[in-house]
Amino acid sequence: MTTTAHTPPAETPPAQAREQFRAGLRRPTSGYSPGYAQVNLIAVPQAQAFDMLLFAQRNPKSCPVLGVLEAGQYSSELLSGGDIRTDIPAYRVYRDGELVAEPDEVTDYWRADLVAFLIGCSFTFEAPMLEAGLPVAHIDQRVNVPMYVTGTDCAPAGSISGPLVVSMRPLPPDRIADAVRITSRYPGVHGAPIHIGNPEELGIRDINSPDFGDPVEIPEGWIPVFWACGVTPQAAVMQSAPELAISHAPGHMLVTDLPNDQLQVP
Amino acid sequence: MTTTAHTPPAETPPAQAREQFRAGLRRPTSGYSPGYAQVNLIAVPQAQAFDMLLFAQRNPKSCPVLGVLEAGQYSSELLSGGDIRTDIPAYRVYRDGELVAEPDEVTDYWRADLVAFLIGCSFTFEAPMLEAGLPVAHIDQRVNVPMYVTGTDCAPAGSISGPLVVSMRPLPPDRIADAVRITSRYPGVHGAPIHIGNPEELGIRDINSPDFGDPVEIPEGWIPVFWACGVTPQAAVMQSAPELAISHAPGHMLVTDLPNDQLQVP
Structure with a gap:
C-alpha cells in the first residue's frame, strides 16, 4: 500500500465516493463522506464462511459484522447501486495466507463462491x-x-x-x-x-x-x-491461510450508505 | 408445554439450577438465578448452521447470539461443567418444521453434526x-x-x-x-x-x-x-423446516454463568 499524505475531502455523498474509487482514485478514506459508516471487507470461500462468521461472532470488539454479501451477491442496501469488487479504493488479495496483490479492483480475482463480510470501522x-x-x-x-x-x-x-x-x-x-x-x-x-x-x-x-x-x-x-480494529480478519487470514481471501487495503475502506447515527446505542 | 404457575425461587447459583433441571425439574425459569443471563437455544444441523448464524446476524434485535457450540461440543464457558442436552428444564424437538416432542432432555435426539446457538433472553x-x-x-x-x-x-x-x-x-x-x-x-x-x-x-x-x-x-x-424475542428462531425453524432442530421450550431457558452486568452497554 502506498502511503498517501491526504487532505480530508469536502463532503462527498457515499455513492459519489464509491464512484470515484470505482474510477480508480486510490487513497485512505478517513474523513470521507462524513456522517456515513465506512466498513472493512473480508471475503472468503463458502467453505470457510461459517468459520469466519463464527470468528466474528466470538470476537465482536474487533469484528462487528454490519453486513454479509452471500455467495454470488455483489451489492446490498449498504452500497446501493455499488459493486463490492470495484468500489473500494484499494484491495488486498491473499492466497494461502500470502499477500499476492494490492489492486484497485478485484473483478478478475473474485469467485462466485466468495462470501463477503462487511465489518464496522472506528x-x-x-x-x-x-x-x-x-x-x-x-x-x-x-x-x-x-x-x-x-x-x-x-x-x-x-x-x-x-x-x-x-x-x-x-x-x-x-x-x-x-x-x-x-x-x-x-x-x-x-x-x-x-x-x-x-x-x-x-x-x-x-x-x-x-x-x-x-x-x-x-x-x-x-x-x-x-x-x-477491523483489520483483525486480515491477520486471521494470514495465519489461517484459506486458499483465497480478498480484503480492503488497511485504511482504504468501503464507504457505505449507512448513517453513523444508526450505529449509536442506546 | 405445560403451564406451571410458579413462584420465583430463592437465589440459586446457575450451576445448581442446571443441576436441578438436569435431574428433571420442569418449570419456567423467569426469576431464577438472579444476576445471571438466561439464554434461548436453537440447534440445527451443520448444513444449515451458516444460514442460521447469518439469520441471527441479520436480525440482531430478535436473535442476539451470545454463544455458539460447534458440532460435537456439548458445553462451554457459559455453562461450565454443564451439558446443553440435559440442563434445560424443557426442550422442543422439530422434524421438518413439525414439533414432534417436548422432552426434559434430548440426549437421544442429539446428533454429532448439530450446531447449537445460544441467544440472549429478555x-x-x-x-x-x-x-x-x-x-x-x-x-x-x-x-x-x-x-x-x-x-x-x-x-x-x-x-x-x-x-x-x-x-x-x-x-x-x-x-x-x-x-x-x-x-x-x-x-x-x-x-x-x-x-x-x-x-x-x-x-x-x-x-x-x-x-x-x-x-x-x-x-x-x-x-x-x-x-x-428469542423464540424467533423457533418460528423460523417451523417455517423453514430443516430436517432436525432442537430448542428450549419457550420460557424454559438455559441458565448460564454469564453475569447480566457483562451485557450492559455502555
Whole structure:
C-alpha cells in the first residue's frame, strides 16, 4: 500500500465516493463522506464462511459484522447501486495466507463462491470525537491511522484463528474519559478502547512502527489509546491461510450508505 | 408445554439450577438465578448452521447470539461443567418444521453434526427493571411471559426465514420511558422495545391469546410494550423446516454463568 499524505475531502455523498474509487482514485478514506459508516471487507470461500462468521461472532470488539454479501451477491442496501469488487479504493488479495496483490479492483480475482463480510470501522466514531473537541491525531497529521498486530490471540473458530489487531489514537490525559464515553456508544464499530496507555503490555514493541497504516507523532504527555480494529480478519487470514481471501487495503475502506447515527446505542 | 404457575425461587447459583433441571425439574425459569443471563437455544444441523448464524446476524434485535457450540461440543464457558442436552428444564424437538416432542432432555435426539446457538433472553433486563421499581406483570402474576408471532417478516438468510416473535410486558404510561432507557442498555438481550402500544399494527389479533407462554392480565390504563424475542428462531425453524432442530421450550431457558452486568452497554 502506498502511503498517501491526504487532505480530508469536502463532503462527498457515499455513492459519489464509491464512484470515484470505482474510477480508480486510490487513497485512505478517513474523513470521507462524513456522517456515513465506512466498513472493512473480508471475503472468503463458502467453505470457510461459517468459520469466519463464527470468528466474528466470538470476537465482536474487533469484528462487528454490519453486513454479509452471500455467495454470488455483489451489492446490498449498504452500497446501493455499488459493486463490492470495484468500489473500494484499494484491495488486498491473499492466497494461502500470502499477500499476492494490492489492486484497485478485484473483478478478475473474485469467485462466485466468495462470501463477503462487511465489518464496522472506528472511523465512524471519529466524527463524534471531533464534534466533542477531541483531537484525532492521524486526521490532524493527514496520514492513515496506525494499526498494530498485538500479542493477544482472538478466540478461534474452526479453521480461523489469529491475533488481535488494534488501531491507536493518542489523546491528552484529561480527554481519555470523554473518548471512552463517546466510543462506548458505538459497539458496532469497535466500541470502547480495549487498552489505554501501555503498548508493551499489548505486545507492541515500537509504537512508531505500526504494522499497517502510518506512524503518528504523539505529542509530549499524551497517552496512546487502543481500539480493536477491523483489520483483525486480515491477520486471521494470514495465519489461517484459506486458499483465497480478498480484503480492503488497511485504511482504504468501503464507504457505505449507512448513517453513523444508526450505529449509536442506546 | 405445560403451564406451571410458579413462584420465583430463592437465589440459586446457575450451576445448581442446571443441576436441578438436569435431574428433571420442569418449570419456567423467569426469576431464577438472579444476576445471571438466561439464554434461548436453537440447534440445527451443520448444513444449515451458516444460514442460521447469518439469520441471527441479520436480525440482531430478535436473535442476539451470545454463544455458539460447534458440532460435537456439548458445553462451554457459559455453562461450565454443564451439558446443553440435559440442563434445560424443557426442550422442543422439530422434524421438518413439525414439533414432534417436548422432552426434559434430548440426549437421544442429539446428533454429532448439530450446531447449537445460544441467544440472549429478555429475562436479563427484568432484574434492572425491577430494581428501578418497574412492574414486571408476568412475574407478579406468576406465569410465563406472553409471546406472540407477529405479521412482520425477519430478514431471511439462505434457507432460513420466518416471522418476528415478540414478548410483551404491560407498563403504566408514566414508566414506559424508563423501560426504554433501561432495556436499551442491553442490546445483547433484545435491547429497547420494538413496539409500544398498538398490538394490531404488529399483527396481533388477540392480546389475551399469546402464541407461546401465558396470557397476563393488563391493568386498566396500562400499555402493552413489545420486545423482540428469542423464540424467533423457533418460528423460523417451523417455517423453514430443516430436517432436525432442537430448542428450549419457550420460557424454559438455559441458565448460564454469564453475569447480566457483562451485557450492559455502555
